Amino acid sequence: MMALLQQLLTGFGDILNFYSLLAITLGVVTGITVGALPGLTATMSIAVLTPATFLLPPEIGIALLLGVFVGGIYGGSITAILLRTPGTPAAIATSFDGYPLAQQGNAGKALHLALYASVIGGLISAAILVVLAPQIARIAVRFGPAEFFGLTLFGISIIASVSGDSLLKGLVAGIFGILFSTVGMDSITGVRRFTFGSTALLSGFNLIPVLIGVFAVSEMLELVEKRRESVVDKTVGAIKSGALTLREFKANLVNIVRSSFIGTFVGIVPGTGGGIAAFMAYDIAKRRSKKPKEFGKGSLEGVASAEASNNATTGGALVPLLTLGIPGCPTTAVLLSAFMIQGLQPGPLLLQTDARTVFALFAGLIIANVLLLGFGMIGIRAFSKVVRIPIRVLVPTVLVLCFVGAYSIANSMLDVGVMLVMGALGFLMRKFGFPGAPLVIGLILGPINEAALRRALSASRGDWMVFFGNPIFLAFLGLTILSFLLPLIRRRLSAV
Amino acid sequence: MRREDRDILISVLLCAIAVTVFFLSNTIRTMIMVEQSPIINSRFYPKFLSVLLFICGSLIGIRASLTRLTRKASLLKETSVGQPSPDGTPQIDENAGQMNARGLALTALACVLYLILFEALGFLFSTVLFMASLLKLLGSKSWHGVVFPAIVTPVAVYTLFRFMLGVPLPRGILPF
Numbered sequence: 001m002m003a004l005l006q007q008l009l010t011g012f013g014d015i016l017n018f019y020s021l022l023a024i025t026l027g028v029v030t031g032i033t034v035g036a037l038p039g040l041t042a043t044m045s046i047a048v049l050t051p052a053t054f055l056l057p058p059e060i061g062i063a064l065l066l067g068v069f070v071g072g073i074y075g076g077s078i079t080a081i082l083l084r085t086p087g088t089p090a091a092i093a094t095s096f097d098g099y100p101l102a103q104q105g106n107a108g109k110a111l112h113l114a115l116y117a118s119v120i121g122g123l124i125s126a127a128i129l130v131v132l133a134p135q136i137a138r139i140a141v142r143f144g145p146a147e148f149f150g151l152t153l154f155g156i157s158i159i160a161s162v163s164g165d166s167l168l169k170g171l172v173a174g175i176f177g178i179l180f181s182t183v184g185m186d187s188i189t190g191v192r193r194f195t196f197g198s199t200a201l202l203s204g205f206n207l208i209p210v211l212i213g214v215f216a217v218s219e220m221l222e223l224v225e226k227r228r229e230s231v232v233d234k235t236v237g238a239i240k241s242g243a244l245t246l247r248e249f250k251a252n253l254v255n256i257v258r259s260s261f262i263g264t265f266v267g268i269v270p271g272t273g274g275g276i277a278a279f280m281a282y283d284i285a286k287r288r289s290k291k292p293k294e295f296g297k298g299s300l301e302g303v304a305s306a307e308a309s310n311n312a313t314t315g316g317a318l319v320p321l322l323t324l325g326i327p328g329c330p331t332t333a334v335l336l337s338a339f340m341i342q343g344l345q346p347g348p349l350l351l352q353t354d355a356r357t358v359f360a361l362f363a364g365l366i367i368a369n370v371l372l373l374g375f376g377m378i379g380i381r382a383f384s385k386v387v388r389i390p391i392r393v394l395v396p397t398v399l400v401l402c403f404v405g406a407y408s409i410a411n412s413m414l415d416v417g418v419m420l421v422m423g424a425l426g427f428l429m430r431k432f433g434f435p436g437a438p439l440v441i442g443l444i445l446g447p448i449n450e451a452a453l454r455r456a457l458s459a460s461r462g463d464w465m466v467f468f469g470n471p472i473f474l475a476f477l478g479l480t481i482l483s484f485l486l487p488l489i490r491r492r493l494s495a496v
Numbered sequence: 497m498r499r500e501d502r503d504i505l506i507s508v509l510l511c512a513i514a515v516t517v518f519f520l521s522n523t524i525r526t527m528i529m530v531e532q533s534p535i536i537n538s539r540f541y542p543k544f545l546s547v548l549l550f551i552c553g554s555l556i557g558i559r560a561s562l563t564r565l566t567r568k569a570s571l572l573k574e575t576s577v578g579q580p581s582p583d584g585t586p587q588i589d590e591n592a593g594q595m596n597a598r599g600l601a602l603t604a605l606a607c608v609l610y611l612i613l614f615e616a617l618g619f620l621f622s623t624v625l626f627m628a629s630l631l632k633l634l635g636s637k638s639w640h641g642v643v644f645p646a647i648v649t650p651v652a653v654y655t656l657f658r659f660m661l662g663v664p665l666p667r668g669i670l671p672f
Contacts, residue, residue: 055661168552168559172510175549179517179542186538191525193538217607224634225600392634396627397649399607403614403623404653408663416611424604432506450541457536 008130011359015059015367023060024364027067028371032379033386034068035075038085042072043331044219047211048398050338051405058342058357063364065338066314069331070368073274073311074118074376078383081110081303090274090310093282097295097302104298112244113300114307115376117256121308122369124260125267125315129322130362132268133351136323140348145456146466150476152449155326157483158270159438162330167487169434177442178449180205187447188454200414207337209406209419210443214436215334216402217423220395222430252304255285263309267316270328270483274310281309315365322346322358325448330437333444341409500560500567507557514550517542602633618668623650 014020027049034045046065053061076088081098094114101110143151156174163170183194184204195201259281266277285305286295295302318335320326325347327333339346344354351358406419426436460466467473521542606629613622627646636642657663 052657052661052663055663168556172549172552172556175545175552179545179549182542182545186524189525189527189538191527191538193524193542194520221600221603224603225596390635392631392636393645395603395634396630397645399630400623400627400649400653403610404619404657404663404665407614407665408657411664413611413615416614420607420611423607432502446541454536454540462534462536 004130004134007355007359008362010356011361011363014356014360015063015363020060020063020364021367021371023056023064024067024368025371025375027064027069028071028368028375029379031068031071031073032075032078032372032375032383033071035072035088036078036383036386037075037389038079040219041088041215041331042068042075043334044216045072046331046334046338047208047215048401048405050211050334050341051208051408053338054341054409058339058344058354059360059364061342062335062338062361063368065335066361066365067368067371069335070122070311070314070365070372071375072331073314074115074122074307074372075383076310077114077118077303077307078111078380081114082107088274090278090313091306092275093278093306094303094310096282096306097297097299100296100298101300101303106298109244109248109300110303111380112377113249113252114303115373115380116244116249117252117259117304117308118311118376119369119373120256121260121263121310121312122314122372123366124257125264125312126362126365126369127315128261128264129315129318129365130359133319133323133358133362136319137348137351140324141352143348143472145452145459146470147472147476149449149452149456149467150470150473150480151324151326152445152452154476154480154483155270155324155445156441156449157480158326158328159441160484160487161270162437162441163435163487166433167484169432170438173429173434173436174438174442177439177444178446179442180210180439181443181446182450187451188458205418205443206409206415207443208341208409209415210422211334211337211440212402212406213419213422213424214426214429214440215330216398217419218426218430218436220398220402221423221427223391223395248300252300255288255301256304256308258288259285259305259308260312263312264316266309267313267328268319270320270326273317273329274313277309277313277316278306281305311369318365322350323348325350327441327444330440333437333440336444498564500564503560504557504564507553507560510553510556511550514546514553517546517549521546599633603630606630606633615666616668618670619665620650620654620670621668623653 030045030049031042034040035042046068049065049068053064055061056064073088073090076086076091077094077098080086080091080095081102084095084099086092086095098110098114101107140151156178159170159174160167163173181204183201185191185195185202186193192202262281262284263274263277266280267273282295282302282305285301286292289295289299289301291299291301317328317332320328321332321336325336325345327336336346344350344357402419402423403416406416407413409415426439429436429439456466457464467477521539524539524542526537526539606626610622610626613625616622617625624646627649628642631642631646654665658665
C-alpha cells in the first residue's frame with residue numbers, strides 16, 4: 001500500500017506542471033461543453049482531439065482526453081436538469097428529478113448537487129482504480145496466447161451489449177470491423193491480405209481516421225440531415241444559484257458514496273456504462289430512501305444517486321482498459337487508440353513497462369475531477385448556453401477539425417479519404433440501424449484476437465487442447481457466451 | 497420503402513459481400529509450415545468472418561421477410577372484414593430522408609471538394625472556402641455571419657496545430 005501511495009505521489013509530481021494542468025483544464029471544459037450538447041458525445045470529441053495529442057508527452061496528451069471523458073459525463077446533467085434533454089445517455093436518470101426541481105425553481109440546487117455528486121463519484125472511482133488496477137494487472141501478466149485469445153474474445157463479446165436494438169446488426173458491424181482489421185500485411189506470416197496491389201494499404205487502415213469518420217463525421221452529417229437551427233430548440237430559464245444548504249448536502253452524502261461504489265463496479269464490467277450505472281444507483285437510492293414517493297417529482301436524492309454513479313463509471317471503465325487492454329465502451333475504445341498512438345499498449349504489461357506514466361495518468365484523473373468542481377461551479381450558466389450554438393457554425397468547425405485530425409496522423413491525404421469514406425459508412429449505418437461502436441471494437445480487438453489464436457495454435461503444434469484444457473480460457477469462454485446471451489434474455493424479459 | 501423491404505435489400509447486399517470476401521480469401525497465400533495448422537492460417541479469419549457475415553445477413557433477410565408476411569396476413573384479415581387498413585407498420589424514415597437531402601448532398605460534395613483542394617490550395621485557403629460555402633449552405637444569411645467564422649476558424653486551427661502543437665499542415669499556394 002505504501003509503495004502504491006509513493007507511486008501515486010510520483011505521478012502527481014510528474015503531472016503537476018503548467019502544461020499538464022492547462023491540458024486537463026482544456027479537456028474538462030471541452031468535455032462539459034460537448035457533454036451538454038445533446039447528440040454530441042465525449043467519444044466524438046476524444047476521437048477528434050486524439051490526433052492533436054500525439055505530439056504531446058503521453059501524460060499530457062492522454063490526461064487532456066481523460067479530462068474530456070470526466071467533463072463529458074458531467075456535462076450531460078446540465079441540459080438534463082435545465083431542459084429535460086440529457087446531453088448524454090448517462091444523464092437520462094438525472095432528468096427524472098433534475099427537471100422537476102428546475103421547474104420548482106430549484107435548478108441551482110439540483111445543478112450544484114449534481115456537480116458535487118459527480119466530483120465525489122469521480123474521485124472515489126479514481127481511488128478504486130489506483131488500488132485495483134495493479135492487482136488485476138499482476139494476475140493478467142501471467143496470461144499466455146491462449147488466455148489472451150479468451151480475453152479478447154470476451155472483449156469482442158461486448159458488441160452484444162453496445163448493439164442497441166438489433167444484436168444481428170451489431171454483429172454485422174463488428175464483423176466488418178474485424179474484416180477491416182485484416183487488410184494489410186498479416187502480423188504472423190507477413191503475407192498480404194486484401195491490399196489489391198496497393199502499397200498504401202500494406203500497413204492496413206489507420207485507426208484514428210476510422211474513429212473520426214465513424215464517430216464524428218457521421219454525427220455531423222446527421223445534424224445536417226435533421227436541419228435544425230441549434231442542437232436543442234429550447235431556451236434555458238433563470239438559474240437560481242447557491243440554494244443548496246450544507247444540511248441537504250450532508251443528508252445526501254451516504255447516498256452519494258454508495259452510488260459512487262455502484263457506478264465504479266458497474267463501470268468495470270465491459271459493455272455497461274454510465275446509463276446502466278445511473279439507473280441501478282437511482283433504483284437502489286429510491287428503495288433505501290425515507291421519501292421514495294418524491295422520486296420522479298423532484299428528489300435531490302435521485303439527482304445525487306444518478307450523477308455520482310454515472311461519473312464513477314469513468315474510473316471503473318479504465319480498470320479493464322488499462323489492465324487487460326479491453327475497452328468496455330465506445331469512449332474507452334477511442335481512448336485505447338489514443339494510448340496506442342502514444343506508443344503505449346494498454347494491457348497487463350502496461351503497469352510494468354510504463355508504470356510511471358500510468359500513475360501520472362491516475363493523478364491526472366484525480367486532478368480532472370477537482371478541476372471539474374472548479375469549472376462546474378464557475379461556469380454552469382455559460383455551459384448551459386452552449387446548446388444554442390447554431391448548427392451552421394458547429395458542423396463546418398467540427399468537420400474542419402476532423403480533416404486536420406485525420407491528416408495530421410501521417411500527413412497523408414489517404415487517411416483523410418479513409419475518414420470521409422468511414423464517415424459516409426457510419427452515417428449510412430446509423431440511418432439503417434447498424435451501431436458504429438461494434439465496428440470500432442472489432443477493428444481494435446480483431447487483430448489481437450487473431451494473433452493470439454494463431455500464436456497459441458502455432459506453439460501447441462495445432463493442438464486445440466491448448467484452449468480446452470485451460471481453465472482461464474474456459475472461464476473467459478463462459479463469460480463470452482453469457483455476454484452474448486444476456487442482452488437476449490433481457491429483451492425477452494422486457495417483452496414479457 | 498418499408499423497413500422490412502429495406503432490410504431485405506441490405507441482407508442481399510451483405511450476402512453478396514460475404515461471398516466475395518470468401519472467394520477473395522482463397523487468393524491469400526498461406527504458410528502452413530510456419531503456422532503448424534492447415535486450418536488456422538492467414539486465410540482463416542477472413543473466411544470465417546465471411547461465413548459469419550453470410551449467416552447474419554441471411555438472418556436479417558429471413559426476419560424481415562417473416563415480418564413482411566405477418567404484416568400482409570394481418571392486412572388481408574383486416575380488409576376482409578371490411579375495415580379500413582390502418583397501415584401502422586414502421587416506415588423507413590422517408591420524411592427524415594427528405595428533411596434535408598439537398599443539404600446533405602451538398603455538404604458531402606463540399607467535403608469531397610475540400611479533400612481535393614486541401615493540399616493543392618493549402619489548408620488556410622481551402623478551409624476558408626470550405627467554411628464559407630458550408631456556412632452559406634447551412635443557413636447563414638448575413639455576410640458577417642459567413643466571413644467572420646470562415647476566417648477566424650481556419651486561422652485559429654492553423655495557429656494551434658502549426659505553431660503550438662508543431663503539426664505541419666499543407667501550405668499550398670500560400671507562402672506560410
